[in-house]
Amino acid sequence: MAIWNPWHGCKKYSPGCANCYVYRRDNQFDRDSSQIKQTASFSLPLQKDRQGYYRLTAGENPIYTCMTSDFFLEEADIWRPQAWDMMRQRQDLKFVIITKRIHRFSVGLPQDWGEGYPNVTVVCTCENQQTADQRLPVFLSLPIRHREIIHEPMLEEIQIRPYLETGNIQQVTCGGESGEGARLCRYEWIRSTRQQCVDCGVAFSFHQTGAVFYKDGRTYRIPRQLQQSQAKKAGLDYRPPRLPKTTEQMEELFQRLAASEFRSRFSLTPALKQYVLEKGEDTLRRHAKELIRTRLAPAYPKNDGKQTPMKNHPVFVAQHATACCCRGCLEKWYGIPKGRPLTQQEQDIIVEILWEWIRRKAGPAEEIP
Ligand code: SF4
Known part of the structure; x- marks a missing residue:
């Protein structure tokens, strides 16, 4: 796995942004996260080393893209066409884009996008029922080859069964919130989403518990370094055998x-x-x-x-x-x-x-x- 951050900074936009980790981290260095700037690694997918080899290789797939911003930010409209072009040139890399702004997906989409570049997965974040019901119908209407959903930070139980039943969502990931002031995440919300995924034959991943996790009548405070391993220990991840699509x-x-x-x-x-x-x-x-x-x-x-x-x-x-x-x-x-x-x-x-x-x-x- 590798990370490519072509620009940095973001604007808080929805309930899940309240304790945004980009803001938390920038705060430590006295940086203003709301200033959106191109980074020195803007052209990372095309950068080569002294021997002429690409610095990013297929061995590092997937390439998580724009993890300290949102790929579809308005402020990034001028840079996005170039970013798409780099993804088009590097068909050997598998790019994963996580966004809360799926409604802006079509702004600056390349002309040759067609039904979607095969090496690009788009992940729509929905932290509660309202954002799920606003974003997922839009998400499903767009030309995207690989679609996933993330509920992180998961703020309540979320019903997404009708969207999963379309057969056009490849995976759902759930997780709690980390950091200072983290909101509580309940085990039964995670179980509910998992069950919806199992019923619809969609892969499921429990990514992290978050800092405050409620299970069986008890509230647990979980240190950052244990949040992912505790989630994996729950043994909730699910991988369905699949109908062949290629x-x-x-x-x-x-x-x-x-x-x-x-x-x-x-x-x-x-x-x-x-x-x-x-x-x-x-x-x-x-x-x-x-x-x-x-x-x-x-x-x-x-x-x-x-x-x-x-x-x-x-x-x-x-x-x-x-x-x-x-x-x-x-x-x-x-x-x-x-x-x-x-x-x-x-x-x-x-x-x-x-x-x-x-x-x-x-x-x-x-x-x-
Ligand atoms: S969209 Fe993501 S990066 Fe931007 S403010 Fe919200 S949580 Fe932070």
Whole structure:
């Protein structure tokens, strides 16, 4: 992990800013944090050493960007295009931008941004319910490839389930507040967010307890150096197995399936191969889409565990071969919990998996008997 601070200083903007660590630290050195200035490391991603090698290397990923300011500050509008350009040039680096000003995301966005640079993760901070409900709909409407949420400092219990159910949030991180005058963080708030993440198959991280932490009827004062380790000791971090979203992930999935004695037994009979040839890709995808929508996508599918026959249609066979046959298998293989409907994105990815399996097993059209 490395840090790149292209500018320094910030303006307090929301409830989470009250005890901002940038202000606290600058205070110690008699510096005015509200003065926003470019730093000497502004061009760090492009800086090279005497041998001509980049000073920042992919081995240091992720690169936390603008950690003593906010990347989307109005005062930084003139510098941001250059910062984006450096990120575009360094595709080998993975930049992480944490912001409370997601509403300013589009100001100065590069023309070639498209659906988002693949090496940029944007993290939207929401410290309470009000900021979550203001910022997350905006966040989800923006062209960003990798989205995460942070509740830090977490100031109350926050319900974000509807936003997680979109399938477009990759991780949620929670943490308390540190420093002088830190506000209390309650264990049950952290548990609540974790449960929402588990239910929606979203990764969860408990980053730090903060200085004042309440659990089981007791308030704990936790020294700075123990706040992260105490959070890790709680054992709340969660990493769901994922549906594949890239070609590499799809390949990894097929390797895992090939390694499974049960899943690798499935194949297409000559009659089913003939069926694939006659019906073609569009029809098979349509069948798969409809079967997934009606038999797998509901929160509680009818006859769950027995809803998919073992033969008579290529999609049925593909469902068993790829562990997309019932909600139990889906939970085990892809971390999608039972008891909630599948998002449209999840259904689309499952159709991709099924077609990929059918395509591989049916072989080239000329080989189909
Ligand atoms: S947005 Fe972040 S850096 Fe800026 S004042 Fe608030 S807490 Fe501090």
